[in-house]
Structures are given as C-alpha cells and as structure tokens.
Amino acid sequence: MALLEVRDLQTYFYTIRGIVKAVDKVSFDLEKGEVLGLAGESGCGKSTIAWSLLGLVPPPGRIVGGSIKIDGNDITKMGEPEIRRKIRWKKISMIFQGAMNALTPVYTIGYQIAEPLIYHMGLSKKEAYERAAELLASVGLSKEFLNRYPHQLSGGQKQRVVIAMALVLEPDIVIADEPTTALDVVVQYQVINLLKRINREKKIAMIVISHDLSLIAQMADKVAIMYAGRIVEYGPSEKVFNDPQHPYTQLLLKAIPRLRGPKEKLAYIPGQPPDLRNPPTGCRFHPRCPFAFDRCYKEDPELVKLDKNHYASCFLLEEKGVGGL
Amino acid sequence: MSKDLLLDVENLKVYFPVRRSISEFLAMKPRRFVRAVDGISFKIRIGESLCLVGESGSGKTTTGKAILGLVPISGGSVKYRPKEETVKVLREEGVEFVDGFVDIAKLRFKQMKPLRKEIQIVFQDPYGSLNPRYTIGRILEEPLIIHGIGETSEERIEMVARALENVKLIPPEDFMERYPHQLSGGQRQRVAIARAFITNPGLVIADEPVSMLDVSIRAEILELLNTLREKNNTSMIFITHDLAIARYACERIAIMYLGKIVEIGDVDMVIQNPIHPYTKALIEAIFEPDPSMRHKIKEIPIKGEIPSAVNIPAGCRFHPRCVELDQDRKTLESYCLMKEPSLEKPIIDAEPERAVACWKYIERR
Numbered sequence: 001m002a003l004l005e006v007r008d009l010q011t012y013f014y015t016i017r018g019i020v021k022a023v024d025k026v027s028f029d030l031e032k033g034e035v036l037g038l039a040g041e042s043g044c045g046k047s048t049i050a051w052s053l054l055g056l057v058p059p060p061g062r063i064v065g066g067s068i069k070i071d072g073n074d075i076t077k078m079g080e081p082e083i084r085r086k087i088r089w090k091k092i093s094m095i096f097q098g099a100m101n102a103l104t105p106v107y108t109i110g111y112q113i114a115e116p117l118i119y120h121m122g123l124s125k126k127e128a129y130e131r132a133a134e135l136l137a138s139v140g141l142s143k144e145f146l147n148r149y150p151h152q153l154s155g156g157q158k159q160r161v162v163i164a165m166a167l168v169l170e171p172d173i174v175i176a177d178e179p180t181t182a183l184d185v186v187v188q189y190q191v192i193n194l195l196k197r198i199n200r201e202k203k204i205a206m207i208v209i210s211h212d213l214s215l216i217a218q219m220a221d222k223v224a225i226m227y228a229g230r231i232v233e234y235g236p237s238e239k240v241f242n243d244p245q246h247p248y249t250q251l252l253l254k255a256i257p258r259l260r261g262p263k264e265k266l267a268y269i270p271g272q273p274p275d276l277r278n279p280p281t282g283c284r285f286h287p288r289c290p291f292a293f294d295r296c297y298k299e300d301p302e303l304v305k306l307d308k309n310h311y312a313s314c315f316l317l318e319e320k321g322v323g324g325l
Numbered sequence: 326m327s328k329d330l331l332l333d334v335e336n337l338k339v340y341f342p343v344r345r346s347i348s349e350f351l352a353m354k355p356r357r358f359v360r361a362v363d364g365i366s367f368k369i370r371i372g373e374s375l376c377l378v379g380e381s382g383s384g385k386t387t388t389g390k391a392i393l394g395l396v397p398i399s400g401g402s403v404k405y406r407p408k409e410e411t412v413k414v415l416r417e418e419g420v421e422f423v424d425g426f427v428d429i430a431k432l433r434f435k436q437m438k439p440l441r442k443e444i445q446i447v448f449q450d451p452y453g454s455l456n457p458r459y460t461i462g463r464i465l466e467e468p469l470i471i472h473g474i475g476e477t478s479e480e481r482i483e484m485v486a487r488a489l490e491n492v493k494l495i496p497p498e499d500f501m502e503r504y505p506h507q508l509s510g511g512q513r514q515r516v517a518i519a520r521a522f523i524t525n526p527g528l529v530i531a532d533e534p535v536s537m538l539d540v541s542i543r544a545e546i547l548e549l550l551n552t553l554r555e556k557n558n559t560s561m562i563f564i565t566h567d568l569a570i571a572r573y574a575c576e577r578i579a580i581m582y583l584g585k586i587v588e589i590g591d592v593d594m595v596i597q598n599p600i601h602p603y604t605k606a607l608i609e610a611i612f613e614p615d616p617s618m619r620h621k622i623k624e625i626p627i628k629g630e631i632p633s634a635v636n637i638p639a640g641c642r643f644h645p646r647c648v649e650l651d652q653d654r655k656t657l658e659s660y661c662l663m664k665e666p667s668l669e670k671p672i673i674d675a676e677p678e679r680a681v682a683c684w685k686y687i688e689r690r
Contacts, residue, residue: 041539154630185380185567185568186380187630189612189625196622213614221619241616252540252541253614255543257543257567258613259608259611260613266548268545
C-alpha cells in the first residue's frame with residue numbers, strides 16, 4: 001500500500017457563473033520518501049490538488065468525487081475535526097505559495113514556530129523553544145533567529161522559516177507549492193538544496209508543485225504533467241523528461257529556454273488554456289494540439305499505459321500501438 | 326563617436342535618499358542614500374539588443390527608468406541620438422545637442438516629452454499596465470494622440486489596425502473593440518508590445534516582459550519582440566533576472582550586481598565562458614530540465630546574501646561573497662578590499678567586446 005493514494009479525485013468550484021472543474025478525475029500514488037512533481041500552467045489545477053490533500057479547499061469549492069487515502073484512511077470521508085486532529089500537519093503539511101509573506105510581523109520567529117507545539121502538543125514553553133531551535137538548525141538557521149522578527153529576515157531566510165514550520169509535527173508528506181517564487185536564482189538554488197536534504201535525511205515524501213519543469217527536474221522521482229484539470233502524462237522523471245509521449249509535454253519541454261547545449265529555436269503552444277467552466281469537448285488539449293484529428297474533437301482520451309509506470313492520455317499513442325508495451 | 330551608436334550611458338548614478346529617523350536627524354547624522362545604480366557605463370548601437378541581468382536590487386529596473394527619464398539621475402550622462410524629426414522639435418525647445426546626441430540627464434521633465442515617442446517601455450505586468458476602462462483600440466491610439474501622429478482619426482485607426490496585425494492579434498477590428506479583461510495574459514502583453522512599437526521608437530526597454538507569462542507562450546512573445554525589433558531596426562534593452570531567457574532574447578548581455586555592471590559581452594560567449602565570479606555563480610544556479618540532477622546536491626560558488634544598497638561594501642562590492650578571493654587571498658586582498666575595480670578588458674583570453682570588473686582578471690594598478 002502506498003503512503004498516499006489518490007483515485008479519481010474531483011474538486012469542483014461552484015461559482016455563480018458555473019461549475020469550475022478545477023481537478024477532474026486525477027489519480028496518483030506517493031511512496032514513503034518519494035518526490036512527485038506536479039507541473040502545469042497557471043490554472044491547470046495543481047494548487048487545488050494540494051488544498052484537496054489537506055482538506056482545505058476554499059469555498060465555493062469542494063471535493064465531489066474520488067478518494068484520498070493516507071496510510072489507507074480516506075480523508076474525503078473524514079470531518080474537519082478529524083482531519084485537523086489526525087491528518088493536517090501531522091501526516092501531511094504544506095509550504096504554501098508565498099507563505100513567507102504571511103508570517104505575522106508582530107511575533108518573533110521563535111514564537112511562530114513554537115506556538116503549535118505549545119497548544120497542540122502540550123509542550124512547555126521552554127521545550128517548545130528548544131524544539132523550535134532544532135527545527136531552525138535543520139533548515140540552516142542559527143538559534144539567534146528565534147528572537148528576530150520577520151522584517152529582519154531576507155526572503156531566503158523567511159522561506160527557510162516557512163519550511164521549518166511545515167516540519168514542526170514531523171509529517172510523512174510535505175507539499176511544496178511553488179517553493180521558490182519571488183526568490184532570486186541563487187537563493188532559489190539554495191532552497192531547493194535544502195528541500196533535497198530534508199527529503200533524504202528525514203525520508204519525508206514530497207509533492208513539488210511548479211510551473212517550472214527545470215525546478216521539478218531537480219527533485220522529482222516521478223512527474224505528473226497537468227493540463228486543464230487533468231493529468232495528461234504521468235511517469236518516472238527519466239521517462240517523462242527524456243522521452244515525453246504526450247504532445248503537450250513534448251511542446252512544453254521544447255519551450256524551456258536552456259542555458260547549456262545548442263541554442264535551438266524555442267517552441268511555443270499557440271492559444272491559451274481553456275476556461276474550466278466550459279472545457280472543450282473531447283480531448284481538452286485539442287484546440288492547441290498540432291496533431292489533433294477528428295477523434296480528438298469528439299472523444300475524451302483515457303490514460304494509456306505506455307510502459308511500466310508511464311502513462312499518457314492521447315489517441316495517437318493508442319493508434320501507434322505504443323500501448324501494447 | 327561612431328555613426329551607428331544610439332545610446333551612450335556613462336557613469337550613470339541614481340541615488341534615492343533614505344529618510345532619517347528623529348534621533349539621526351537630531352544627531353545631525355548625514356543623509357544616507359540607497360545607491361540603486363552606482364556608476365554604470367554601456368553603449369548600444371542602432372538595432373542592437375542588450376540584456377541587463379541581475380538579482381532583485383541589482384539596479385536593472387532603475388537603469389531602465391533612468392533612461393526613460395522616470396527617475397531623477399544623480400550623476401553621469403545618458404546620451405541618446407534621436408531621429409531627425411525629434412531633433413527638430415527638441416531644438417525648438419532649446420535643447421543642446423553634441424554630435425547629434427542629447428543628454429537625458431540634463432533634460433527637464435517637460436523636455437522629455439518628444440523623446441518619449443522614441444524611447445518606449447514594455448512593463449512586466451500586462452494586467453497592470455493597460456487601462457481597464459479603455460478599449461484596446463483606444464489604448465493603442467493614445468500614444469498617437471499624445472505625440473500628434475496621424476492627421477485624422479481614420480488614419481490613426483488604420484495605424485492601430487496595422488499595429489495589431491504586427492503582433493498577430495487578428496482580426497484587428499475585433500480586438501480593437503475589446504477591453505483588456507477580455508484578453509489572456511499573452512494577448513495583453515502583445516497589446517503592450519504593439520503600444521510600445523506604434524510610435525516607431527528607436528529604443529524599446531522591455532522590463533521582464535515574459536516573467537509573468539506561462540512557459541508555453543514565453544517563446545512566442547520573445548520571438549515577436551525580436552521580429553518587430555529587426556523589422557524596424559529598433560534597439561532594445563531587455564531586463565530580466567533569468568539568464569536562460571537572456572540567452573534567447575539578446576545579442577549582448579550585461580550582468581549587474583548591487584548597482585554596478587560586473588561583466589559585459591556577447592551573450593553566448595559570456596554564458597559559455599564567464600569570467601567574473603558572480604557571473605559564474607549565477608550560471609551555476611540556473612536549473613536545467615535534466616532529471617539526473619536530482620541525485621546530486623551541489624553548492625554554488627557564492628557566500629552569504631546580497632547586502633543592502635545603503636551599505637555597499639568597500640573595495641570590490643562583491644568581495645564579501647566572492648569565493649575566488651578566498652582561494653587567492655594573499656595576492657588579491659590589497660586590491661579587492663580596498664579599491665573598486667572598473668569595467669575593463671580582461672587580461673586573460675576573451676573576445677574583444679568583453680569587459681569585466683574583477684581584480685583577478687584585470688590589470689592591477
């Protein structure tokens with residue numbers, strides 16, 4: 001049994017102007033200590049998946065179908081009090097996008113880290129601060145930071161604090177949603193190194209969410225490429241990056257400007273992702289796909305197994321008979 | 326000065342005063358400054374594109390704003406060669422010319438207006454840079470009205486339609502009627518580009534024009550910028566924090582650190598063979614879409630964090646973070662810690678256009 005099993009997850013937002021199918025039948029697994037990369041353009045549903053896993057989908061959104069099993073327990077069947085007591089932050093925690101700007105300016109870093117330990121774990125103030133100091137050390141910050149306020153920290157240091165906060169209750173899974181946005185390249189590199197170390201040393205499984213495939217390649221053992229609320233390709237990193245099968249993945253990889261190697265002309269995908277209130281019929285990628293044919297307009301492709309653990313949803317792959325592997 | 330030169334920035338400085346606290350004021354402490362741009366020099370030829378690359382706080386955006394006359398220039402000169410018709414207008418205003426160049430640093434705010442037609446900008450945020458209450462047609466007509474281009478309304482609308490076609494917003498009649506909120510981010514950025522090019526400028530400053538867009542459409546916008554630029558023989562200053570994008574956007578590159586240019590040269594050569602320790606660190610820090618990278622944890626050759634632009638370190642401003650200084654501390658200490666290096670031709674082998682500001686690689690005097 002995998003540590004995390006997501007099956008046919010559907011998270012919809014019931015807005016006045018229609019139902020937004022932000023996540024539509026998404027399935028994946030995560031093993032202990034493994035890193036999954038969730039990649040896709042803005043609005044493809046990657047952050048909504050993260051919120052669903054924590055039971056934090058903001059209204060008017062809610063999970064309408066599928067299951068999320070953590071250690072075999074389905075959290076979609078749990079009430080909020082149970083999730084709060086057993087799951088959130090203990091089993092699965094999250095580094096929210098832009099969280100470093102959400103630190104409270106009026107409390108010290110030490111207090112902000114120690115607070116949940118005092119109120120949730122019943123530690124004494126002294127014990128909690130000692131634990132906070134340990135956590136800071138594990139993200140490469142010295143004890144002195146306990147008494148500092150957020151405004152005295154640089155962006156990279158604040159991001160380290162936010163990472164420490166996600167580790168407070170020693171979760172099995174940490175979700176990192178765009179963990180390096182708004183950080184400079186040098187600091188970004190250091191933060192990713194830190195996440196790699198935490199993953200290795202503490203055997204914590206991670207889900208890294210980003211629009212940046214290069215960033216995902218730095219960490220992920222397997223990758224799920226999302227488009228318009230669906231996973232269109234899913235497999236081990238080596239397969240997805242080196243031998244992509246879905247046209248969307250292929251184009252996306254060719255669109256990344258690279259610093260090394262020959263300077264090839266960059267590809268781009270004309271058009272824009274669809275409005276999820278009213279997604280295109282058939283394959284959702286067909287309006288932007290250079291290989292689209294009749295069938296793509298009418299039928300919705302299923303994920304086809306291409307190889308061990310490697311899946312993609314495209315009729316071309318079915319027709320080519322790659323699915324026979 | 327050579328005939329094909331368009332812009333000559335020399336020792337440009339932009340300082341912003343820091344407000345003193347009451348105690349500082351009473352103690353008569355001198356006013357302190359954020360030295361956002363601290364003496365930079367570069368040249369741009371007609372039709373050439375230059376990338377300014379650096380981390381946040383390196384002064385790259387301030388440099389762009391200074392050239393546009395949007396921030397007061399504290400020192401140095403920004404010499405620009407306007408087109409014939411603008412020269413006439415400027416002369417009527419009583420502006421001095423030297424060899425056909427006008428010094429933007431010396432112009433009064435009002436005198437800048439004729440030059441704004443010639444130096445245009447594309448902002449980073451296509452959601453914030455278009456007036457939500459104007460139609461796309463009106464947004465593009467605005468600069469024409471302001472600068473008195475086109476005799477009649479019909480003539481202007483014709484120009485707007487052509488501008489929209491140039492940025493591939495087709496059919497133009499359809500887009501002219503729409504409002505910004507009806508367009509996607511990529512389409513809005515194309516409107517912003519059309520607006521920048523509609524006055525037929527000599528220089529376009531593009532400030533992170535693709536960093537808010539999705540990866541799948543970035544290449545399209547880059548290509549569009551370069552097509553328009555080549556077609557009109559327009560020069561471009563492309564401001565970005567991303568070296569990989571710079572590689573695809575420009576011909577030359579200038580790496581900035583804390584208000585100074587530390588290295589400048591041909592974009593491919595600088596990336597292949599960086600000389601300044603800071604450039605080397607930046608290049609090391611760029612991720613590649615190669616999944617085998619996940620098995621290694623490699624440190625980048627740089628120490629600490631970027632200091633505040635109020636307290637710029639003495640000597641070479643990069644020395645507290647430099648790893649090459651540590652390797653060769655004995656020979657370099659008296660220079661790096663004491664004297665500021667200037668941007669010069671390196672003493673090691675490099676192509677003729679390269680210049681670098683590092684005591685290890687320039688002649689020590």
